[in-house]
Amino acid sequence: MADNKNFDIIIIGGSYSGLSSAMALGRSMRSVLIIDSGLPCNRQTPHSHNFITQDGQKPSIIAENAKAQVLKYNTVQFYDGLAISGVKTANGFTITTQTGEEFNAKKLIVATGVKDIMPDIQGFSECWGISVIHCPYCHGYEFRNQKTGIMANGERAFHLASLVNNLTDKITILTSGTAEFNTEQMAKLNKHNIQVIDQKIRVIEHKDGIIQNVILKDGSKISLDAMYASVAFQQHSDIPMNLGCELTEQGYIKVDNFQKTTIEGIFACGDSTSMMRSVANAVATGNFAGAMANATLTEKEF
Template sequence: MLYDCIIIGGGPAGLNAALVLGRARKKVILFDEGKPRNAVTNESHGFITRDGIKPSEFKQLAVQDLKKYPNISIHKERVKDMKKEGLSFQIQTDNGQSFYARKVILSTGLRDGMPNIEGIHHFYGKSVFTCPFCDGWELRDRPLVVISEDERIFHYTKMIFNWSKDLVVCTNGKNHFTDEQRQLLAKNEIKVIEDGIKSLQGENGQLQRVIFQNGQEIEREGGFVATRLEQASTLGQTIGCEINEMGGIQTDKVGRTNIEGVYACGDLSLQAPPQLITAAAQGSIAASTIVGDLVNEDF
């Protein structure tokens, strides 16, 4: 069977793309490995009518929507290989099955590369987060720690300052501040600690203290950490997709990659803030583009 489109990745981008394509009467198959980046998160925010929803519930509701369309099928398995054969594509799953489609959407998302700090995984997604737009409201006005090991730290701190003025910035032994930036931080009464971090401590996922290698301790009630965003899948690179300077899959404004017939949407492009609503919007745009491309080819 030749599908109109294979979607690889069952996050908000892939799910919304499937909905748009399904409603356009296209034969669609979506592959979902079931390892979402937001698995550790208790609530998702910033999506109108779904603010505060559990990620698992959001996905369950999305799948229910898709099941109304008989031309959409969902497979809970991993795609391990992908190649172009003439004007179509072959993908192979972990169990050895092959599927064929005229178009492919990559919506495989990202992984968070965490700093090597003891205890950080106990608090990530509960009281330590990465996106202030997603979780800043819940931590508003609390004494927070900002942890970053790279050059984004100054911009990151400025953004988080919007939600809380009680900040301590920790570089974990790195130095990425200019003299001018240090002056601005001091002007806004933001303390900078550049010693290495030994551990984060607290109970039941709630951060209480940051312990440094030199024995210093500070009390904090939550925080934000700048993670290294990494591609969750290498399928894009395998098929030959261009990678942008941020490490994301390069697309045009409507989701086309440099490989004809391959589209990408959601967080993996790193061309928009990695948020639920922007990923879903990108999925809708890419799917609409595919519908137009298929119509033009077939008319």
């Protein structure tokens, strides 16, 4: 619970990027409130990888350690709850929570991440983040040399295949419709013995989130150990858009090289701003957003 209502900066989202922002600000003696509802997008993922010093660690443990370290800075407070709205004021911003509490800040940092939209495939959501995965760098090594599917089409599928081909020679692309590869791409896929199947997936058979087989629309079955999937997403919070922040064509919050959004006084970081969805990237952009937010306050005050 927050002890007061007025802060230098409010950070909406208290996962990796938000906590990283808070550390930079706490070390600059800024009064900070982190508001977090406790729903990180990787909550089903058993282990985090490709993050130096934390490789193989459980994501929740990384977040718990980060929170404990950040809250040692006595100017930083944490509020367990959901921020539901924000308004621009003469002095900055007011954020309202689901319980009706209001908090004020001179600047905002949006670190709310994105919400994945699960396709209507039985078993998909249960496997998401466990054996249905999104990133070869985050998860690919653990499924090296195993039977691997790629649920995507066109350029995205081809790009994933080129990366995954270095990890296994047992690749099947499932396009869920007419394959959208040009002649040159098909030649490369054939060269590497990558099968392309255009049928839709009906069911993913699994055991505790570990894929056993995928069943196609015609009832045929393909044995797989893992499957990469490109799923649709939406911003986890509509507060930045309601405050006027622009989105990119891909649906990410538009930021410049200093993590500034298109609205003065609002910064954004982490998965909500970038297709590079990893803990390492979230931490890096969060740290920078915190530093840049502090710099804007310093410029005004000094």
